Amino acid sequence: MEHKLDLVALLGHVDPVFLNYQEWVNVGMALKYEGYTASDWDEWSRRDSGRYRPGECFKKWTTFEGTGNPVTGATITQMAKDNGWLPRSANDHELDWDDEIAGGDYVVIDKNWIEGKEIHEPADWNPVQQLTTYLSALFEASEQVGYVTDTWQNEEGKFLPTKGAYDRTAGELIQALNQCGGDIGAVIGDYDTAAGAWIRFNPLDGKGVKNDNVTEFRYALVESDTMDIEKQNAVMRELELPIAVMVYSGGKSLHAIVKVDAPNYDEYRKRVDYLYTVCKKNGLSVDNQNRNPSRLSRMPGIERNGNKQFIVDTNLGKVSWAEWHEWIEGINDDLPDPENLTDTWHNMPKLAPPLIEGMLRQGHKMLMAGPSKAGKSFALIELSIAIAEGIKWLAWQCTKGKVLYVNLELDRASALHRFKDVYQALGLPPSNISNIDIWNLRGKTVPMDKLAPKLIRRAAKKNYIAVIIDPIYKVLTGDENSADQMAHFTNQFDKICTELGSGVIYCHHHSKGSQGGKKSMDRASGSGVFARDPDALIDLVELEITEALLKQEENKVICSIYQRYFERHNPVYLRDSVSQDDLLSAKQMEDHSRRAIYNTEQDAAQAEIKQALEAVRIRSAWRVEGTLREYPKFKPVNMWFQYPVHKVDEVGSLKDIDPEGEAAPPWKKATGKRKDKAGEQRRSKAEEFEDAVNNCNMGEPPTLKDLTEWFSSTGKQVAERTIRDWINKYGFMIDKNNGSVVVKKDGDDH
Structure with a gap:
């Protein structure tokens, strides 16, 4: 039976506890008259646990035979009205507990990440x-x-x-x-x-x-x-x-x-x-x-x-x-209202202060991308220290302030040791280490949409000017090649920036394959959202170190060590007997050391040189490129990564080195293509001639006449002189004893 109103729902507004016996009976009569069941009455009656008796509703139900003045559903409707229910318009309905409030989500918190707050019994019970x-x-x-x-x-x-x-x-x-x-x-x-x-x-x-x-x-x-x-x-x-x-x-x-x-x-x-x-x-x-x-x-x-x-x-x-x-x-509507440009034309708002001069502002986002061997984590630790101390990071000055380093990959001990190692390698005193907080989350990470609110809650009162998250693959949610899923993922960084007012810097890896021929914004793995979303994209690409460059760097190291020993142990000799050219020659400086430095100091210098040369041979070279939203494009910065720190190439040793896999300029590409095509043609003719030698005489070594007839039979007339040229060109010779064409061996001649 179809009901104009759901009387069972209306009874949700009527508490049987507050009804007298006759009112309770009237509810049962009304339900029966309107076609409901005794079970409906019984279920509602259970709410009055004090007076409820199992089976009583069903017994009473059978006595409701009907009268000339029946109790109808209007009785229940009026009871519901008396308890606050109001009928709605045709376009509306009474809210049920599973209904949505039209027009908004009204979700303030995420119950999946909310952390409990204890209650405490009063110490003095009064x-x-x-x-x-x-x-x-x-x-x-x-x-x-x-x-x-x-x-x-x-x-x-x-x-x-x-x-x-x-x-x-x-x-x-x-x-x-x-x-x-x-x-x-x-x-x-x-x-x-x-x-x-x-x-x-x-x-x-x-x-x-x-x-x-x-x-x-x-x-x-x-x-x-x-x-x-x-x-x-x-x-x-x-x-x-x-x-x-x-x-x-x-x-x-x-x-x-x-x-x-x-x-x-x-x-x-x-x-x-x-x-x-x-x-x-x-x-x-x-x-x-x-x-x-x-x-x-x-x-x-x-x-x-x-x-x-x-x-x-x-x-x-x-x-x-x-x-x-x-x-x-x-x-439900936290969007700002549109504003007219005339309102601010003569009173522009202040830009966010810089976090990294010429690269990133406070409250903005930066992505560092690079391959696994680039030392990205060390670079981010160096950046943490630079912000904490208010010094340069690579080629850029940093604003001094508090920084939170979110460590997702290293165990706690390793992370802490790395910070100390980098401080010492940079030669910095730990003057402002109180500006650095490290949140060690290895083995405890959650997806970024769950981590963001937890991070915001912990950082809300710490006044961080930077939050560094290393690396993001540990908290990545969804398919990194999906634009919409990655947009949702990167939106979490916006929340952190907005809520904390701090810059967010995060680290991601390169896609597979050679990166040299790609633009910096195309190297990060996954969706293009990674390149378009941040306000600054910093990319690290490896440079190919030539043997000549390696020798040059070794020479520099040897010369600098000898010069330091001279300055310490025999500065007079250095001033009077060592020329400017000698200062640039490892061999000359070694000869001078034998003449003017005691054997003990010379041995110490040799030991230091040996250690320094090992460090030179294991270091790698990198180029920092970038795509910026708030600042002009910067010139690529070349640097060395010598564990555990990066050092900018101040003297320009790396400026002419190409990245690994760097594509040639267009004119060079065309030349290469022509050469490749010519090579393919040569290989094709050589293979054709070799087939002729192997097949024209039933597998036996052919004569010059056999080859001429073979090419003629294919419809291709070839002069004997040409065939002689091919024999020599493609690695064959004519045997002087029997005139057959055979493969040329080393040392053989016609």
Whole structure:
């Protein structure tokens, strides 16, 4: 049967606990008249666990035979209206707990990464103070307060409250509490410590405890017993709920008394629907039976089954419902309004200050890309140190400030040692190491969309001007070749920049294959998003070190070591006897050392030279190129990587070296293609001639006549002189003994 209204859904607004017997029977009659089943009535009746009896609904159901004046669904509709339900327009419907609020997500937090926040029982247990604080926070002195200390047990042994008292004002209760000498039972009545006690959070008229008796629709109860207490505490706080008082129930839940400040019951219902839906969307599964404004909540200052019911906190979150509602709505539309250029033409906003001069501003993003052997991690450690100390990084001056280095790849000990090794290799005193924080996450990483909020939360008050993430493949989410998935991934860096105001610098690897012939922005592996997204793309490509360059560098090292020894042990000889040309010759400097430096110092110099030469032979050469959004393009910077640091090539030794796999200029490519084509043609003619030699005489060595006839038989007339040229050109000869054509051997001649 099709129903105009879902009466079962409407019964969600009607609590059987507050109905008398005849009202309960009327619900059953109405359901039967409208075509529902006894099971529907029974399921709803179970909510009154105190009076519910299994099978009673089904027995009573059979006695409803119908009368001339039947009880219809209108009775249930009116009951729902009395409890705050309002019929909606044709284009709207009553919100169900699985419905979405139209027009927005209203998701403030991600329940998957929210970390729990512990609650702490008061060190000095003072029941009177607990209840006094609660009453003062929620009520005016003249307002009537409802509370319950008397209980009864159902068949399942559950303690349930009675209607309780509702004839005293908050002021009267507070006065009595102040005069009771600590005996709270003398004021509110003795209670069963196994059951605890309850209190109503909205003021009453002193005539009853139903919704009709509520005089001010000021507060709503938010309670969830389906998640850990610590998580409940964290979610409620993260949601910025305008909580007047938060009470621990002594059981599985927190009771948050939330300010809704509704002018009437209808508006109260709408606001509670909104409140509960926002809570649910953010992972807090609220008990929907608590929507009534006359609902009971746990009373603080009471003991319950060995646990204390106490106030966790007061005045949390936003100041009022209006402020909270505006904040939630603002989250749904956080886009800035368009602005007219004339408004700022003569008063331009200040640009973000530089983080790396000529390369990157604070609050912007930089990607460093390079192959695995480029020492990218060391370069980022060097950058961390340069920012911490306010010195140059490679060829660029850095702004001094705090930096967070997110280590995703190295174990903790290795990472810490690397920082110390780099400091020492750079010859820097650890003057500002307090500016460097290292977050070691090897083996504990999560995808970037989960890591970003955790990082933001930890870094929020640290004033970092840079966050360095090394490397990103450890936190990569999705297919790195998918543009939309990588756009979502890189958006997490925007969140960090926006929330912290710091620059984000991250590291990625090159695609496979030779990189020399590619532009810098095409070398990073994966989607082109990696190249287009950052404000600065810094790329490292290896240079091919020639043997001549290696000898030149070895010569420089030897000369510099000998010169240093002369300056230390015989500066007079250096000044008077060593020419400028000699200073550039390793052999001459070695000869001078034999004449003018003692054997002991000479041995020490030789040992140092040996060690230095080994370092030279294992170092690699690199070129730093880049694509910048905020600054002009810079000239490529050449550098050496000599473990564990990079050193800029200040003297220009690497300026004419091509990167590995560097493509030739166009004119050279054309020449190469012509040569390759000619080579292919030569190989083709040689192979053709070899086939002729092998086949024209049934596999036996042919004569010059045999070859001439063979080519003639293929329709290709070839002169004997030409064939003689081919014999010599393609590695054959004519045997003088029998005139046959055979393969030429080393040392043979015609």
